[in-house]
Amino acid sequence: MSKVSIILPAKNEAAALGALLPKLREAQPKSEIIVVDDGSTDQTPELCRRLGVRCLSSPYSMGNGAAIKRGAREATGDILVFMDADGQHDPHLIERLLSRLEAGYDMVVGARSREGQASIHRGLANSLYNRLASWMTGHKVLDLTSGFRAVRAGKFKEFLYLLPNGFSYPTTVTMAFFRSAYGVAYEPVPVYQRVGTVSHIRPLKDGVRFLLIIFKIATLYSPLKLFAPTAFLFFVMGLAYYGYTYSTVHRFTNMSALLFSAAVIIFLIGLVSEQITSLVYSKSRG
Structure with missing residues (x-):
């Protein structure tokens, strides 16, 4: 028993x-x-x-x-x-x-x-x-x-x-x-x-603590589930802004470049975080 x-x-x-x-x-x-x-x-x-x-x-x-x-x-x-x-x-x-x-x-x-x-x-x-x-x-x-x-x-x-x-x-x-x-x-x-x-x-x-717990829940389990949608949002914003500037001034602006770059960086951070999370849990059971 x-x-x-x-x-x-x-x-x-x-x-x-x-x-x-x-x-x-x-x-x-x-x-x-x-x-x-x-x-x-x-x-x-x-x-x-x-x-x-x-x-x-x-x-x-x-x-x-x-x-x-x-x-x-x-x-x-x-x-x-x-x-x-x-x-x-x-x-x-x-x-x-x-x-x-x-x-x-x-x-x-x-x-x-x-x-x-x-x-x-x-x-x-x-x-x-x-x-x-x-x-x-x-x-x-x-x-x-x-x-x-x-x-x-x-x-x-x-x-x-x-x-x-x-x-x-x-x-x-x-x-x-x-x-x-x-x-x-x-x-x-x-x-x-x-x-x-x-x-x-x-x-x-309590509001700050609330936000920290929200991010902690996401990063503890699967960071990519948080970072991938965020990266997609930045990509869509960049695409929309590029469409707007191209139709009005026929230019690819720095803001569009910044939004596209942010999307790529956020996605890569998510990938690295996912690997780190996997290693952490592998260590805990090893």
């Missing part, structure tokens, strides 16, 4: 952990539980000691992804379960993920419904992420950014070096699994109101 390690990245989540950890121990009495304290300033380490739960503390905040990587390295289980420490996930739902994993999948993700999103803003953003990831991979992606998932430890650890220290580790590992032809399944799960302070929308910062 496989050993299960449950990893909870936590930053100032003592209020939620006080109720969550006993429920988690009750639901998974044989599983290893690891709380990765990402530089908390509250009573998270003391709470874990009092409840007899292993706690890995960092002297300062390194990011959610860094906490995930540290927990995965320290875990001894054959199966890793990641869940948020803010009380949004029901520990009894872990069995549903594990049972799907036993059906032959390599990763099972707890998929939130639209009602389970933290806000309308995030719900719309996540919906766009899911559509883009589905187009890139050719598979239906129900929840690209969910932090509640069960995964086979050996396969997850292949991609540790790819994972960022910030908040987009679910995106990275999901696209890496699809790229490597590992089986991914989605299990619909309810999400509850988080305990503690609700994060506020920051239009500028």
Whole structure:
């Protein structure tokens, strides 16, 4: 029987952990539980000691992804379960993920419904992420950014070096699994109101982060799917502009030359990026 390690990245989540950890121990009495304290300033380490739960503390905040990587390295289980420490996930739902994993999948993700999103803003953003990831991979992606998932430890650890220290580790590992032809399944799960302070929308910062994630999704899986349409767009613009200038002044202008050159350069960058991506994933499995 496989050993299960449950990893909870936590930053100032003592209020939620006080109720969550006993429920988690009750639901998974044989599983290893690891709380990765990402530089908390509250009573998270003391709470874990009092409840007899292993706690890995960092002297300062390194990011959610860094906490995930540290927990995965320290875990001894054959199966890793990641869940948020803010009380949004029901520990009894872990069995549903594990049972799907036993059906032959390599990763099972707890998929939130639209009602389970933290806000309308995030719900719309996540919906766009899911559509883009589905187009890139050719598979239906129900929840690209969910932090509640069960995964086979050996396969997850292949991609540790790819994972960022910030908040987009679910995106990275999901696209890496699809790229490597590992089986991914989605299990619909309810999400509850988080305990503690609700994060506020920051239009500028969240907007930049949104665009970065969009490009990251594309370049992680198949860069040519992003660069080829862009190159084609520049080529069409150059052709249209050349048609306009030829019909009006009977000239081939510098702008047309620039647009055609940009199309060729972008396409070649896409080809090189595609080769680099293939080498990266070959390295991770080698």
